[in-house]
Amino acid sequence: DITESKENVTADQELSSTDHKASQSESSAVGESSAVGTKEDDADDDEEEDDDDDDETKLQEQLQTLKGDRIGETMYSERFVLSTILKLSQLTDQQLLEDDEEFERDLCNLWDMTIEPDVVRFLLQQEAVELFLALAGRSKDFRLMEILIGIVGNMCCVEEMHELLHTQNEILLALCDFLSIDDAPMLVQLMRTLTTLFDRSDDERYCWFAVMKRADNLTEKLSLILATSTNRALLEHTVETVCAIINRFTEAEVDYAQLKEFYRLFGKSCLLDGLFEAFRQLYPPISSNSSQVATGSGSGSGFEEETLTTTDLKTMRRFMEVHEHFVVHANELYEPHVEELVQCVYRVLVALCSESMLFPLNKNHVSILVCVNNIYSGIMYHFHVDSFTSMIRIYGMLTTTPTTTTTTMAPTTSNGSTRSKDNPSSLPESSDVMEEDGGEFDVETASAELLEAIYFLVTPIDRDIIRNAVVAAGFLQPAIEELCRGMREAMDGEPLLHQTCTKLLSAFEDQLQQPVPQASTATK
Numbered sequence: 001d002i003t004e005s006k007e008n009v010t011a012d013q014e015l016s017s018t019d020h021k022a023s024q025s026e027s028s029a030v031g032e033s034s035a036v037g038t039k040e041d042d043a044d045d046d047e048e049e050d051d052d053d054d055d056e057t058k059l060q061e062q063l064q065t066l067k068g069d070r071i072g073e074t075m076y077s078e079r080f081v082l083s084t085i086l087k088l089s090q091l092t093d094q095q096l097l098e099d100d101e102e103f104e105r106d107l108c109n110l111w112d113m114t115i116e117p118d119v120v121r122f123l124l125q126q127e128a129v130e131l132f133l134a135l136a137g138r139s140k141d142f143r144l145m146e147i148l149i150g151i152v153g154n155m156c157c158v159e160e161m162h163e164l165l166h167t168q169n170e171i172l173l174a175l176c177d178f179l180s181i182d183d184a185p186m187l188v189q190l191m192r193t194l195t196t197l198f199d200r201s202d203d204e205r206y207c208w209f210a211v212m213k214r215a216d217n218l219t220e221k222l223s224l225i226l227a228t229s230t231n232r233a234l235l236e237h238t239v240e241t242v243c244a245i246i247n248r249f250t251e252a253e254v255d256y257a258q259l260k261e262f263y264r265l266f267g268k269s270c271l272l273d274g275l276f277e278a279f280r281q282l283y284p285p286i287s288s289n290s291s292q293v294a295t296g297s298g299s300g301s302g303f304e305e306e307t308l309t310t311t312d313l314k315t316m317r318r319f320m321e322v323h324e325h326f327v328v329h330a331n332e333l334y335e336p337h338v339e340e341l342v343q344c345v346y347r348v349l350v351a352l353c354s355e356s357m358l359f360p361l362n363k364n365h366v367s368i369l370v371c372v373n374n375i376y377s378g379i380m381y382h383f384h385v386d387s388f389t390s391m392i393r394i395y396g397m398l399t400t401t402p403t404t405t406t407t408t409m410a411p412t413t414s415n416g417s418t419r420s421k422d423n424p425s426s427l428p429e430s431s432d433v434m435e436e437d438g439g440e441f442d443v444e445t446a447s448a449e450l451l452e453a454i455y456f457l458v459t460p461i462d463r464d465i466i467r468n469a470v471v472a473a474g475f476l477q478p479a480i481e482e483l484c485r486g487m488r489e490a491m492d493g494e495p496l497l498h499q500t501c502t503k504l505l506s507a508f509e510d511q512l513q514q515p516v517p518q519a520s521t522a523t524k
Contacts, residue, residue, distance in 0.1 A: 072118025084110050085128055097143045107147050114154035124160055133174050142183040153193035162201050169211040179221040184231040191237035198248040209249045209258055219266050226274030235278045236315045243318040246325050267330040276340045279319055283347050308357045313364045316348050320371035327378040342384045345372055349390035361442045369446050373453040383461045389473040395450045396479055398443055451490045459496050463503045470507035477508045
């Protein structure tokens with residue numbers, strides 16, 4: 001029995017051992033199967049990640065390919081710019097753009113592209129400015145010159161271009177040499193270039209006077225353009241350039257040691273002759289038929305347009321600013337030109353004697369009246385009846401017309417500044433944006449300036465002359481009394497104020513002395 005029991009135990013142990021081994025074998029098989037499945041899943045995930053990486057890589061390569069031909073952050077092509085420059089460098093002196101319309105179109109596209117700073121910087125890296133001016137200098141094709149100078153003008157909107165012209169100032173002097181060329185569209189672009197450079201340069205970093213005083217006969221060349229051109233756009237842009245030169249060299253670059261040299265170079269009679277002739281060309285003298293504006297309420301002003309345009313107003317302002325500056329700082333220049341200056345001021349004043357031209361009031365109007373005030377304070381003893389009556393009429397309009405006047409001025413002039421037909425966006429003309437800055441403050445400022453101008457005009461003149469002027473103009477007593485009231489408030493403390501107001505009111509002395517007649521019963 002004992003033996004049988006041992007055998008049974010041994011058999012059970014062997015069976016248990018066999019079952020355990022089988023279980024281990026099954027577990028091992030399941031483990032191996034699970035491991036194989038995990039490896040397969042990992043392989044699939046790796047393949048998907050590889051596919052995503054490949055897609056991302058391809059996308060980056062495509063973007064890099066596209067970006068590789070882009071200039072900076074723009075969508076413009078480096079290849080196009082380089083090929084255009086290359087073809088430009090291969091032009092011969094005898095070739096004309098009119099014979100190759102496709103290439104002219106490419107150049108105009110490049111001109112448009114230079115409103116983007118990144119494109120300008122790319123051109124500077126290619127040293128394209130030197131090429132442009134060299135080609136323009138030797139070319140006989142005015143259209144090519146216009147486009148190339150226009151491109152350079154656009155480039156002057158970027159600081160790096162200022163740095164180039166300042167460090168390599170021979171380039172700027174070469175630009176000034178083009179002032180001798182008799183082609184209006186090209187000269188318009190040249191004037192825009194110079195104006196942009198002087199207006200946008202850092203005041204402390206760049207001293208342009210040291211360069212410009214080396215330019216050959218700069219004042220004489222500008223004067224000749226003003227005196228002889230009949231192109232409206234060129235005259236407008238030339239006076240803008242003259243104004244920018246004066247502002248830059250006498251205010252922005254404040255160096256009192258150089259002021260004497262500036263007036264020696266620029267304060268010349270030929271410049272005044274050119275300014276007066278250009279003004280007459282743009283705004284012909286008032287005809288006898290339209291003189292009613294100065295003495296009555298007629299609507300004629302000598303302009304073909306019904307109203308002044310923004311360009312007209314800005315151009316008049318620039319003429320006045322130039323004359324104001326020279327009257328204040330170089331008064332002796334005007335000794336032989338006083339009558340012309342007075343007529344110029346009158347022409348501006350009579351243009352403002354209509355509500356449609358005076359309102360809505362903005363900084364241009366106010367600046368013009370500031371200039372008129374300063375001019376008359378510098379040329380006392382030169383009384384002009386029509387200017388006097390125009391000032392009083394404008395003052396009356398300022399004090400009686402509500403500031404909410406909604407009349408708008410025409411944005412452009414029919415004969416105003418014209419851009420190239422192939423390049424309508426050639427150079428940003430920030431100066432052509434009207435500053436809609438009207439309101440009570442401007443009315444008060446304009447009125448105060450007019451009152452001072454009338455004071456300076458009337459004070460040194462004989463009482464009878466003033467009396468006759470007031471009577472001839474037909475002003476009513478309440479209007480002159482209001483004028484004197486405003487003058488007393490604005491100019492309180494002036495020693496001759498009472499005497500001036502007495503002159504103005506002298507036209508009504510007879511009315512004040514006459515007894516008031518008794519009204520009849522019927523009249524009552």
